[in-house]
Amino acid sequence: MQKFNRFMVGCCFALTVSGCVTQNYENDKSTPVVQNESTQNEIAMTRISLGLGYLKMGNTSQAKLNLEKAKRFAPKLVQVYTAFAHYYDTVGEPEQAIQSYEKALSIKSDDADTLNNYGVFLCKQGRYQAAEEQMLKAIAVPSYILVAQSYENLALCQLQANDFNKAELYLGKSIAHSPSNASSLLNMVKLQYAKGDYKQADVFLKRYEKASRRFSPESLALAYKVFAKGRNLKTAKNYAAMLVKMFPNSYQSKQYLLNGLSTIEADKLAQKYQESLRTAAQKSRKKRMVKLSPNSSVVKNTVKKPEKPSQEIVKSQAEKDVAVDSAEKINQVNSEGQQVTLPVHVVVKGDSLYSISKKYNIHMKAIERWNGIKRSNVLKIGDVIYLANPKKIVKS
Structure with missing residues (x-):
């Protein structure tokens, strides 16, 4: 963009005679x-x-x-x-x-x-x-x-x-x-x-x-x-x-x-503009509420102590820590008024459908079907991925 207007020192004075x-x-x-x-x-x-x-x-x-x-x-x-x-x-x-x-x-x-x-x-x-x-x-x-x-x-x-x-x-x-x-x-x-x-x-x-x-x-x-x-x-x-x-x-x-x-x-300015939009979108995503279906209402998002999936594939202690942090559960009310528990995964940097399926030992096609997404979809940081069928989740 054009530079700021340059510094100017005004040199016009009223040359009135002062008594001082x-x-x-x-x-x-x-x-x-x-x-x-x-x-x-x-x-x-x-x-x-x-x-x-x-x-x-x-x-x-x-x-x-x-x-x-x-x-x-x-x-x-x-x-x-x-x-x-x-x-x-x-x-x-x-x-x-x-x-x-x-x-x-x-x-x-x-x-x-x-x-x-x-x-x-x-x-x-x-x-x-x-x-x-x-x-x-x-x-x-x-x-x-x-x-x-x-x-x-x-x-x-x-x-x-x-x-x-x-x-x-x-x-x-x-x-x-x-x-x-x-x-x-x-x-x-x-x-x-x-x-x-x-x-x-x-x-x-x-x-x-x-x-x-x-x-x-x-x-x-x-x-x-x-x-x-x-x-x-x-x-x-x-x-x-x-x-x-x-x-x-x-x-x-x-x-x-x-x-x-x-x-x-x-x-270059256009690139900065796109970056500003991405930053704003990420901030907005952090405030996103998770809903089970159009007819359901979220009572309270409570994060329980993470439970390790029964067949989770973990190659190192660092990966285990990530799994513990990411495996969350939410309490919701379904369309029949029953309180239910649904396991979810919150997308972080580097996640893909493949890595999530390997992490929780869940077939990728099942994750796609439960979340209504395709393998070609790009996951965004903050997205919530269901780790169970929302229609068949059990009462808590």
């Missing part, structure tokens, strides 16, 4: 130079600009020297501490960066630029909830005009946190605030592609092309994949031809000629 006058000594310390507060702020901003310029060139010592001078001229200027935060982030000192952001916000708690930049920084540190809180505070400032960019930052942060629903929500808000924001539109195309909604991806792709009025290797490769996945092969080939013709030396063009663009950035 201070003295400053230049090289000749015996000669005072009278300056007002606005002049001090101007000097500080110049030093900040120099410091960030040195930081960009990799000269960290000169960068810090100029930022220290800026702080000496204007110790209560918010931009001094946001610049220091950027410096500490760059040199790998996250705790000091946090202290600098907190200092800036102690001076002006509703400085929207600081709140947004602090949120972006926290997201980079993996503190997603705290990042979301700071960026939402920035958006809530009435005078803040970069709302669309902050919503996009929020969306990108939620993608890092694998919260695809929130990411889609915030991208939608970003586009609503700035309908021609090409960056947000392209990110929405990637997100819809990752979710497998190729029709919606096509809708946002058209909006992106209209807003940007230009092509890039990334957008052309993404368009090719959207239409190829959507089985519109003619349009997909047109985009591929444009890619090769307009950007013959690009990485995407070379990959298309080499392997038909088997994997692009959006495919």
